[in-house]
Structures are given as structure tokens and as C-alpha cells.
Amino acid sequence: MRLTLPMLLLGLILSFAKLPNANATLVDVVGTGTWSSNAPISSFSSPNDTWDFSFNLPQSFSPSGNGVPVTQFSNFDYSLNGSLVSSPTLSSVVFYNSSNSGLFDLNFNDGETVSLYGSDVGSSGTLTLGTFAAGIAMNDGSATGSGSVSLSIPSATPEPSTLVLFGTGIFLMGVMVSRRRSVKV
Numbered sequence: 001m002r003l004t005l006p007m008l009l010l011g012l013i014l015s016f017a018k019l020p021n022a023n024a025t026l027v028d029v030v031g032t033g034t035w036s037s038n039a040p041i042s043s044f045s046s047p048n049d050t051w052d053f054s055f056n057l058p059q060s061f062s063p064s065g066n067g068v069p070v071t072q073f074s075n076f077d078y079s080l081n082g083s084l085v086s087s088p089t090l091s092s093v094v095f096y097n098s099s100n101s102g103l104f105d106l107n108f109n110d111g112e113t114v115s116l117y118g119s120d121v122g123s124s125g126t127l128t129l130g131t132f133a134a135g136i137a138m139n140d141g142s143a144t145g146s147g148s149v150s151l152s153i154p155s156a157t158p159e160p161s162t163l164v165l166f167g168t169g170i171f172l173m174g175v176m177v178s179r180r181r182s183v184k185v
Helices: 005-015 160-184
Strands: 026-035 050-058 074-080 090-095 104-108 113-117 130-138 145-152
Touching: 026 130, 050 090
Parallel strands: none
Antiparallel strands: 026 050, 026 145, 050 074, 090 104, 104 113, 113 130, 130 145
């Protein structure tokens, strides 16, 4: 079978047909801070210890609304004073509007809740990107620590197979052009 320019162009077009869907854009949610000296002692908090977490959420999700649990998260990690907390596991994220203290709760399967207070970043069902000041508390109590929460879209990196297919297409187009030039001479 002889390769023609239209076939090569079709191959290049198909190699880029696997671009991510705009509705499936994941947002990195990252938080970091320090518990205050009066923080309770639990799996997630301890007086004067540092805390940090990260997870991914789709930029738009449903169901949405003030106080509605969202379970579409992935890649959740929580560390206390640099040590990963592996149990209990996250069961949902609940976003609140500004009139209900904003930000979100991290609800765990053992009934514990880490509450973050601040701006409304997702009660509408669409995440607001940026970095926000945050108060933190256990089980919806008053804030016993502070820090920040950042929501950002990670940079897109093409898959290796896409790069190989693209490079092969460019190479084969070069071979075809050079063969046509050598035939015309």
C-alpha cells in the first residue's frame, strides 16, 4: 500500500483527536498551614503542627450547591507535620458559599471533618481558581489554625504515544517530499 499525503494528514489529525474534553479539566486543590496551640489532637490535627493536603476535582461538577457533598475527587493526600495520614479516607468534599463561611469541608469515612473557612470557591458547581486565605478547624468547630488553599489547573503534557505518532507523521511527510523532488529532477 502506498502512503499518500492525504493519508499522512489524516493520521496527524487523528493523533490529535484524543485532546482532553473541556468538561473533564481537573483542578489541583492544595492547602497548607499550621494548627494553633489550642488545636485538638486527632488524626488530622495537633497543636502547633503543620498540615497540608492535595486532591483533584473536575473544574465543573454536579451535584452542586451550598452544603451538597461532592465525591468526584481523586488523588487525595493529607499530611500532619510532614507525615502522611493514610487512614481514615476521604468520603466527600462539601463546598459552602460565603454566607456560610465559604471554602469547604473534608469529610472522612470515620465521621471526622476538617473544615476550611474563607472565600466561596465552589458552591456554584464551578471551581474558582486562585489562592485563598483559610482558617481550619476540626468537626465544624471554631478556627484553630490558618493557612492557604490554592486551586489551579495543572499544565498539560502530551502523552509519549502522541509525540511518537506526531513525529512519525512529520518524518513520513519529509520522506514523501524528498521522493517527489528526486523523481522530478
